[in-house]
Amino acid sequence: MTPVSTEATDHVIEWSAAAFRARPARMAGIAFVIILRWLFALFHLLAALNKLRLGWLWSDQLRQVFSQRLAELDPGSFAVAFLQSFGIPLYLPIAWVVTVGEFAVAASLFLGLCTRAGALLALWLMLMFGIGGYYDASLIALGAWGALFLLLPTGHWQGMDRRFHARYPQSIWFR
């Protein structure tokens, strides 16, 4: 007998005209959040493709980016020490982590697969960008945007998480 998760069925959304007519505000809100999730995924996909295009994974491009940023920062700031002692010496592994991480976020949020983990990864990357001297107000907006997909069960509303959660109800990856 296949186990059935009541939590999973709570979040089941039926994408039909009848469902929109029955609860228009709720369905419009859910559709809006799903569109935001896809845009967030698109943002990360473009960011990762841009890094590929610039050759981050097989050149010293990121070292140049960090060096340029060093000149822009206040010499006494923590970010300068962070870049000098961590960012610049380890630029290549960082380039891989960031690029692969952004691809993973894009795939996770497009597919609704491990959605909350994908959102958490995006937030971690943003935190690292902030610490690394790239903090500005856009990170606040991006953080709030990403937090939506950590807090809400959007992978159950649309995506593969719903199916996997029904099959593996104990797994935290599909919640």
Added chain:
Amino acid sequence: MRHWGLMMAMALLAACAPPVADEQLAIPLNPLCSTCDDFLRCEAVGAGGDDFLLLHLRQKTFWAQVATIWDYLAQAFREREQDRRPLATYASGSVPEMVSDTNIAVIDLRQHRIAIPGGWIDQRNGDWHHDGLRGHCRLLPRPEGRALLQQLRTPAR
């Protein structure tokens, strides 16, 4: 679903386009930096070394920083043409003064020109135009620019 596929393909193609050739500019400004302070020292033709204008291109405002998210997304579909930075202008002289704190500098990313109130600066050679050639501007190293700004802000005793 078909439309999404088309959009993704377009985004992929746009992102893989070759980068725009980087020109060597006398006044390079990073249009992607939203938290940068840049300092230009402009001297009129024939003016003494102590007589100059200090242009402080300040970091973007909170909402302009937030709006860079859209700039980032949009650059995949259309080339960005200009950047805008808050501008404060200081005049040197026997009594240093702040000329203006509320202006905007508009940077033309194609023509490499910085439009300031009443004129413009050519980023390629630093020429300062205001009803013809008025003088020359140069980009100061940031520590030097900050020090000069501090000096101009400190009231004369």
